[in-house]
Amino acid sequence: MSSWRKCVFGCKYVSRLFNLPTEETRRRKWLEFIFGNAHQKTSKNLFVCQRHFTRECFQNYGYFESGLTTKLNLTADAVPSIKDDDGAPTAGTSQERPSHTASSDAEAASASVSTPPSQSVTSGMLPMSTRTVSTQLSTGTLKLQHVRSKGVQTKILTIDSSTQTDSSWLDLSSTPVKAGASGVRKRQRLEMEEGEEEDVDISDISLSQPHDSTYDPGASATDVSEVTVVEPTSEFEDSKYIVFESSLKQLFQTCPICKRYCNLQKRSSGTFVSYIQSCPHCLYNRKWDSQPIMGSTPVGNLQLSAAVYFSGGSYIKMEKICKAMNLQVHQYNAFRRHSRSFLEPAIYHKWKKDQETFFEELKRKGKVAVGGDMRADSPGHSAKYGSYTIMELESEKILDIQLVQSNEVGGSFYMEKEGLKRGLDLLEANSIEVDYIVTDRHTQVKTFLRGKNITQYYDVWHLEKGLSKKLEKLSKEKECQLIKKWLPALKNHIYWVASSSKTGPEKVAKWTSLINHIQNVHTHDDPEFPKCAHPDRVSKDPSKWFQPGTVALYKVEKLLVNKRVLGDVKKLSSDYQTSSLEAFHSVIIRFAPKSVVYPFVGMMCRLYLAGMHFNENVKRQQATSKGQALFKVAYPKYKKGKPMAKPVKTKPTYEYVSELMRLVFTEVFPEPGRFVEQLSAVPVPEDLSAQFEKVPKEVVVSAHVSRFSRAAGGPDHDAGSQHTARPDQETPGVSGVQHMQE
Structure with missing residues (x-):
């Protein structure tokens, strides 16, 4: 330091001087503090050392105090404010930390150190007692050391003197906790998701800085080839990595100031982990969090729940995978809290917003052709849920999904009609005019649409599927084995008729020509179809054709040209089919498997997720x-x-x-x-078991007798036998409860 560059107060052993500011307002404040006169005339070369500023005046004081930078930077509005009682300058905050690293006498320098006993560097300015000591410091002790990796790994034998506990001082629940007006949060009652113990008092640690408080971006490596810094657009979009606990300990086991071993205190909650590093030698301490905290919820825990839910995954399966590799995750109850409070409301809100946008587009379009079909969560008449989907057939996008529970309509057989009714009512309420609808041949749907005066067409695949099953059943009879040879031709004929532009009676005439074809009769009295479209072929094997008067021909004719089938053929759709709806049903399987029972709101939200995925990728x-x-x-x-x-x-x-x-x-x-509140407005039907009388659990357990105890002790064997408990096997009830909750 040059002899002319000194603190205006005559301070000794200073390492940072700040020149008088040029901005007029700040300049007057500085002069008022130094001379007691804001208009004092002075030279440009007037300096004030860092001892006369509070720590709030520095942008990077935490990094300087921890020894990770050697240069202090003032804030834009910093003004000196600290003096001794006699007017002489004094140190308002600590400047340097003592180092126990050996150094030569030539490198030694005397420094004044003020060390608070155990104050965290992330805390604000607090009143504290200080003392001034002198020590020998190496000139390189407080410099940030950058070591370039050469690809050589060594393991240092150390003595672990850390103290680790797995409790937490944070209330990391699913409910956000907001800071007060002053910006200082009160210490919350300790309610951990993981149920850890609480045994360390760290009330003086600030929670306002979720990131590493000792990281100094200005002191990072300048070699672009060595370090690449990417600024994420938001916390949840930041990249994540799997880090082993042993690797984390290596970062905190030695003090960055005196290079001695530190005490470590670990706190964890699911994917979140935090370390408090304290050095018993130089009293250095800091707190490091593995992820940001929003309110009182770790971002990683909430984002993991969201990723599992939004991708159609299962928390239970994810938890098994994580446990297999000892990867720490939050508990199932936390996942359910996240779902109810944040994830399901977000899904419902987004689906309704997208639906409103699509409805506005259809209003400008005019009349639309739609398709409808129901998907049950289990086959037969034992389904609990039925989801009816309405699709706009030109764009093949899902318009609406209605979830119906069987006890709402008196049984699963009536769910399809109810789902269609709710869907059409929604379209009508949003002024969407339906030109016609393509469905399957459900009798209740047919009657309902006739009463609503809505034109209905049938999907070809559903008709072909129903007739093919009946023909396959006939082909297994002894006298009808010839049908098996004609099954592919019969299926092709169905699609050939449906693909034609003919309608009404003309389509029926084209359909009945099949009977003439299978008898090898190539002409008939119908003027529209005097002969088959293919060239005449003379077969020398009469067994290839159906013979008049045979049982096989009679049953085929009875099945294909009966009154109901001919009526359905008139309504076969020539323009659009519901094959895209069937493809959407296969997408639902990935978001809501039939083997898992979900609550009503959970099932509805998973259906909406499937709809979002399908609409985004349909083209x-x-x-x-x-x-x-x-x-x-x-x-x-x-x-x-x-x-x-x-x-x-x-x-x-x-x-x-x-x-x-x-x-x-x-x-x-x-x-x-x-x-x-928006999601709460959705009417949720009561559980299927609500209509039955509830029996106390003790009564059910006491009446439980396994087949093993019954065989051993007979019908009068005590129900409380040891054979009733099978601790070595998974309890089906527990597994079922988990799936029900999910």
Whole structure:
């Protein structure tokens, strides 16, 4: 330091001087503090050392105090304010930390050190008693050391003197806790998601800085080839990595100031972990969090719950995977709290917003052709849920999904009609005019649409499927085995009739020509179809054709040209089919498997997620490679081993997941009230078991007798026998409860 550059107060052993500011207002404040006169005339070369500023005046005081930077930077409005009682300057905060690193006498320098006993560097300015000591410091002790890795790994033998506990001082619940007006949060009652113990008093640690308080961006490596810093757009979009606990300990086991071993205190809650590092030698301490905290909820825990839910995954399966590799995750109850409070309200809100946007587009379009079909969560008449889907057939986008529970309508047989009714009422309420609807041949739907004066057409695949099953059943009879040879031709004929532009009686005439064809009769009296479309072929084997008067021909004719089938043929759709709806049903399986029972709201939200995924990826193009369209060869079961080519589509996108993430973290989490209220307005039917009388658990358990105890002790054997308990096997009831909750 040059002799002319000194603190205006004559301070000694200073390491940082600050020149008089040029900005007029600040300059007057500085002069008022130094000379007691804001208009004092002085030279430009007037300096004040850092001892006369409070720690709030520095931008990077925490990094300087911890020894990770050697240069202090003033804030834009910093003004000196600290003096001794006699007017001489004094140190308002500590400047340097003592170092126990050996150094030569030539490098030694005398320094004044003020060390608070155990104050965290992340805390604010607090009154404290200080003392001044002198020590020898190496000139390189407080410099940030940058070591370039050469790819050599060594393991240092150390003595672990750390103290670790797994409790937490944070209330990391699912309910956000807001800071007060002053910006200082009160210490919350300790309620951990993981149920850890609380045994360490750290009330003086600030929770306002979730990131590492000792990291100094200005002191990072300048070599771009060595370090690449990427600023994430938001906390939830930041990249995550799997870090081993042993690797984390290596970061905190030695003091960055004196290089001695430190005491460590670990706190964890699911994916969140925090370390308090305290050095018993130089009294250095700091707190490090593995992830940000929003309110009182770790961001990683909430985002993991959101990722599992929005991708259609299962928390139970995810938890098994994580436990297999000892990867720490939050508990199932926390996942359910996240779902009820944030995730399901976000899904419902986004679906309704997207639906409103699509409805506005359809209003400008005019009349629309729609398709409808129901999907049950289990086969037969034992289904609990039925979801009726309405699709706009031109764009193949899902318009609406209605979830019906069987006890709402008196049985699962009536769910399809109720779902269609609710869907059409919603379209009518939003001024969507339906031109016609394509459905299957459900009798209740047929009657309902006739009463609503809505034109109905039938899907070809459903008609072909029903007739093919009946023909296959007939082909197993002894006198009708010839039908088996004609099954492929009969199926092709159904599609040929449906694909024609003929309607009404003309389509029926084309359908009945099949009977003439299978008898090898190529002409008939119908002027529209005097003969078959294919060239005449003379067969020398009469057994290939159905013979008049045979049982096989009679049963085939009775099945294909009866009154109901002919009436359905008139209504076969020539323009659109519901094959895209069937494809959507296969997508639902990935979000809501039939083997898992979900609550009503959970099932509804998973259906909406499937709808978002389908609408986003419905128009995927065929993939190409070097200009050639890609195909894959499949061997489907219904083809009985016959290969078929399938186009390879481009990879699906998941932009709806990103939008849901942004919605949760930017809107729902800060103010969940209005979103939860919107979802609460959905009417939820009572459970199927609500109609039955509840029996106390003790009565049920006492009446439980396994088949083993019954065999051992007979029918009068005590129900409390040891054979009734099977601790070595998984309890079906427990597993069922988990799935019910999910």
